Amino acid sequence: MEPNTELYLQGRHVTRDDIHVIRDLLNAHPDWSRSYLSKELCQYWNWRNEIGALKDIACRSLLRRLEQLEQIRLPQGLHKNDSAERRRAEIEQPVFHSREAIECPLKRFYPIEIQLIEKGIDLKLFKYLIATCHYLGWGKNQGTGDQKPSILYSAIKVF
Numbered sequence: 001m002e003p004n005t006e007l008y009l010q011g012r013h014v015t016r017d018d019i020h021v022i023r024d025l026l027n028a029h030p031d032w033s034r035s036y037l038s039k040e041l042c043q044y045w046n047w048r049n050e051i052g053a054l055k056d057i058a059c060r061s062l063l064r065r066l067e068q069l070e071q072i073r074l075p076q077g078l079h080k081n082d083s084a085e086r087r088r089a090e091i092e093q094p095v096f097h098s099r100e101a102i103e104c105p106l107k108r109f110y111p112i113e114i115q116l117i118e119k120g121i122d123l124k125l126f127k128y129l130i131a132t133c134h135y136l137g138w139g140k141n142q143g144t145g146d147q148k149p150s151i152l153y154s155a156i157k158v159f
Helices: 016-028 034-045 056-068 085-091 121-133
Strands: 007-009 012-014 112-116 152-156
Touching: 007 056, 007 121, 012 056, 016 056, 112 121, 121 152
Parallel strands: none
Antiparallel strands: 007 012, 112 152
């Protein structure tokens, strides 16, 4: 980082002096976890949200970004975040389903029922189909808000 350069990360201006403080804390306390370091920095900077709570999660994100920019070297994380790996493994397990082409008028399958999916085998099927057949795939924020997953059912076939 250049001498008079300032970064803007997580809604906070980070100066060269801030980076020196972080490095000094890391050197003085190599046994601190990332979580403990972020809480200590928040207290040092008095970095709080509108209700007065420490912004330690934002601070951890700021620290990871500084490490990506090669400004600091963080201690090894205590907990491996494997939620992305679990999601990927869940989606990569094939869900057996009919791949038969539908080549007839839709009204042949009436009545059709639309069901919102929240859990179970239907959700696994939905995620698998989106991940393997849709051009955008399946991401961690899908299935939230207005994007509720649903499957069409008929007495004859699942679509």
